[in-house]
Amino acid sequence: MAKVQDKAQGEAQILRHFLNSYVQTWDALNSALCTGQTLYRSPPLEGSYVYALLSPDMGKIIYVGKGTGRRMFHHVRDVRRGHVSGLKKYKAIRDLIENGLEPVPVILMKGLSSRQALTLERLVIGLIGRVNLSNSLPGEGDRWEIAYQKVYPVYKGMGNVCAWLRSANVTPDRWSSIALAIEAVKRGYGFIQEMRHA
Numbered sequence: 001m002a003k004v005q006d007k008a009q010g011e012a013q014i015l016r017h018f019l020n021s022y023v024q025t026w027d028a029l030n031s032a033l034c035t036g037q038t039l040y041r042s043p044p045l046e047g048s049y050v051y052a053l054l055s056p057d058m059g060k061i062i063y064v065g066k067g068t069g070r071r072m073f074h075h076v077r078d079v080r081r082g083h084v085s086g087l088k089k090y091k092a093i094r095d096l097i098e099n100g101l102e103p104v105p106v107i108l109m110k111g112l113s114s115r116q117a118l119t120l121e122r123l124v125i126g127l128i129g130r131v132n133l134s135n136s137l138p139g140e141g142d143r144w145e146i147a148y149q150k151v152y153p154v155y156k157g158m159g160n161v162c163a164w165l166r167s168a169n170v171t172p173d174r175w176s177s178i179a180l181a182i183e184a185v186k187r188g189y190g191f192i193q194e195m196r197h198a
Helices: 002-025 028-035 071-081 088-098 114-128 141-167 172-196
Strands: 048-055 060-067 104-112
Touching: 002 028, 002 104, 002 114, 028 048, 048 071, 048 088, 048 114, 060 071, 060 088, 060 114, 071 088, 071 104, 104 114
Parallel strands: none
Antiparallel strands: 048 060, 048 104
């Protein structure tokens, strides 16, 4: 266990040096060579990872994401199929493709839990700066964290509402519409919980 922890700390330190070098030079390939950072091209078979899409002409990181499986390849595939929205990342990818280039997906760190990957994704985006990337959000997990913070107090209060309704002798006809609202909040809360831990 200690060896695994030491290895993870060593990889985190190398990644930190790589990112510090990168924000000085804006050249990911040169920074990787100088710091010993491995930029993996194949996704791991299990676990989560943090990846970057590199501009092949300058080695500049254009997007940072968190994924599992083959997620790091989906953005280019989606642009080629036309399944895209107006997000900045798709525009950046489309611009490269229109110029005969294709972003190079690389893994910055692998073997992470979903929570660790979300945290690292946010840290990497924060260090590089969203203004220097095509990321629309500071990290995927943020939208589910925000949703959780808004819904959780409502969910927690549901028990009190149900107790009050019973003690106030609310008529069954009014109870059914209130029960539907309560059930919707509970389902929404469950979905948000799933997405926070996905």
